[in-house]
Amino acid sequence: MNLYTDPKLKPEEVERLEASPVNSAKVRKPLYEARKKIHPKRASGRFRQFKWLVMLITLGIYYLTPWIRWDRGPFAPDQAVLVDIANRRFYFFFIEIWPQEFFFVAGLLVMAGFGLFLITSAVGRAWCGYTCPQTVWVDLFLVxxxxxxxxxNARIKLDSAxxxxxxxxxxxxxHAIWLxxxxxxxxxxxxxxxxAPTLGFDFVTGQAAxxxxxxxxxxxxTTYVFxxxxxxxxxxxxCPWPRIQAAMLDEHSLVVTYNDWRGEPRGRHSKKAAAAGEIQGDCVDCNACVAVCPMGIDIRDxxxxxxxxxxxxxxxxxxxxDKIGLERGLIHYATLSEYQDNMALATANGTTAINxxxxxxxxGKFSDKIxxxxxxxxxxxxxxxxxxxxxxxxxxxxxALLSRDRLELNVLKDRNPQFVVESDGSIRNGYMLKVLNMIPEKRYLTLSIEGLPDATVKIPTVSETEGREFTFEADPDQTVPLKVFVxxxxxxxxxxxxxxxxILEDKxxxxxxxxxxxxxxxxxxx
Structure with missing residues (x-):
């Protein structure tokens, strides 16, 4: 039975790499052990290309985003993404978040958590393998x-030289480039x-904070060390996530899997073994999977x-x-359910040995039952x-974002004293008002009261006269404090x-x- 369709190499001609797993699931290690350096071999293929693409996109976003400009008018910064701690603002393109609106940031963090649960449940640790900052920067350092x-091989040789x-x-x-x-x-x-431009100039000229x-x-x-x-x-x-991910996975989650129902027993497919009728799986024990692993494991374990x-x-x-002319997928994304069904086929007739x-x-083609x-x-x-x-x-x-108000009034009543009796017998109460003009434009606002029909209002910073309605100017994107007496x-x-x-109004x-x-x-x- 010839399994090889169009081989470029015979299985015994495939180079066997001297690569032992640094982290082996079959060996119980001591609690404390010196690190064994991993020298991952460069891989090529569709997943490596996807990782290159993700690395370019994520690093591009991180390094270039602060330089993107966004015109918000003359009274607001023109940086697209800015965490303005001094003025307690967070700008994200057309969105401006004030301190009391921090629930938007909290909501995004909750979404990130659910997103991580979703990705892990569906496709395993795809976040860790492609978009985690640690993975991205390690990839960059390896380049x-x-x-x-x-x-x-050259790096291993250089280490021992x-x-x-x-x-x-x-x-x-x-190390200079890493730094x-x-x-x-x-x-x-x-x-x-x-x-960014201002801080960049101040930084290189020694004028930054x-x-x-x-x-x-x-x-x-931290970047250099990690x-x-x-x-x-x-x-x-x-990282705690490797220990949490098990709770996110089930028998239908996609994970990288070595199909030992197809690959075992592994060997070099020698003519002597074939002549003796020995059962041989598709794995030629070349250790290529171990050599490219950045974590130093053998997925076959x-x-x-x-x-x-x-x-x-x-x-x-x-x-x-591809080189030996066999179907791809000896190692591929698979679910535990799929793997167990195929393993049952490979161990048919009640035997425990894989055939x-x-x-x-x-x-030599796969059975339709696979x-x-x-x-x-x-x-x-x-x-x-x-x-x-x-x-x-x-x-x-x-x-909440689309329906939020951009005008807000906060009122704090004076507690000490709660009231003042004036010389003519009238009663006065004091209030501290904070008017939030939450847009980068100057506005003329009207403050009035409703109720207490006999009451009058005085705002010393706005007018010397008393009344029940006042118009004042609110600076753009600012909080206007007003001391008000009723x-x-x-x-x-x-x-x-x-x-x-x-009642505060922008008429x-x-x-x-x-x-x-x-x-x-x-x-x-x-």
Whole structure:
């Protein structure tokens, strides 16, 4: 039975890489152990190309976003994304968030949580393998390392070589570029908190605030250490998600899987073994999957805590299958349910030993009984619940964003003293009002009261005269404090608190805010 359709190489001709898993699911390690350095080999294939694309997009967004301009008029910053701590504002393109609207940020964090649950439930640790900042920066650092020191074998050889001039200059250049990436990472971060061009000039000329230099120094150090030195240790020991993800997975979750029902027993497919009638699986034991793994695991040992589902082992294995003329998919994305069904076929007749012949027909093709992944299983109850919760939070935030008021009035009644009896017997109460003009435009607002028909109002900063309605100017995107006094003539106030309302209006803009408060008088008027 010839399984090979159009082989470029015979299985025994495939190079066997000397690659042992650093993190093995089959070996119980001591609690404390020195780190064994991992030298991942460069992979090529559709998943590696997708990771390149994600890396370019995510790094581009991070480094370039602070430089995007957005015209908000003359009274607001023109940086598209800005966390303005000094003025307590968060700008995101056309959206402006005030401190009391922080629930929008909290809502986005809740959406991120549900999104992470959804992705993990559907496709395993895809977030970790493609878009996690640790993964992205490690990929970037590996690009630099390979460009200077070479691919896997060259780096291993350089590690064990004596400290010659060639080794020293390569290491110095590599670490210098890593530090430059760290500086760029920290520099990009501080640009989110101030006008990027201005801060950039101040930073390089030594005029920036000390906190800016401290922030860049800290982020430079963490980026260099986490991305260049610790790498997989951050994911294995520092990140809690590997230990949480198990609760998010079920038998229908897609994870990177070695199909041992097809690959075992693995071997080099020698003519001697074939002549002896030995059963041989598709795996030629080339260790390509181990060599490309950035976490240093052997996916053939099964699911492991260290696996970040980057799928580079799939690319490596597919390339070997192409060379020997076998179908791709010895390692691929699969569900536990699919895997168990296929394993049952491979161990037919009540045996526990895997026999790949049970899953192929006489022409060497896979049996029609082999189960392949059906994308419809992603749309199951668990993922629908996560998607529904994610969507509900998103819709609620969108409705709140579109319906929010841009004019707000806060009223705080004086508590000490609660009232003042004036010389003519009238009763006066004091109030501290804060008017929030939440748009980057100057507005003329009207403040009036409703209720207490005999009462008059005085706002010293607006007018010297008393009345019941006042118009004043509110600066753009500012909070306007107003000290307001409400006076009721003698004999018109009772000992009980009288309810009335402050009304704030932008008449041209048809916006208003109403706040109900109380008026306090003594029990007996003098």
């Amino acid at each position: 630099v390392e390979r460009a200077i020191e070479g691919d896997r 004596p400290w010659t001039f060639d080794k020293i200059w390569k290491r110095v250049v590599k 430059a990436i760290g500086v760029a990472t920290g520099g990009a971060w501080i640009f989110y908190f101030a006008d 000390p906190i800016a230099y401290m922030t860049v120094a800290i982020l430079t150090a 991305g260049g030195l610790m790498r997989e240790q951050v994911c294995t020991y520092m 099964g699911q492991q805590l260290e696996c970040i589902t980057c799928a580079l082992c799939i690319d490596a294995c597919d390339s070997v299958m 790949p012949r049970n899953i192929r027909d006489e022409n 189960r392949h992944f059906d994308w419809r299983v992603i749309f199951r109850l668990r993922t629908m619940i996560y998607f529904g919760a994610w969507s509900a939070v998103g819709v609620a935030l969108l409705i 006076t009721v003539p003698a004999g018109k106030a009772t000992g009980e608190s009288g309810e009335f309302r402050f 041209p803009g048809h916006e208003r805010d109403v706040v109900e408060t109380s008026f306090t008088a003594p029990e007996v008027n003098q």
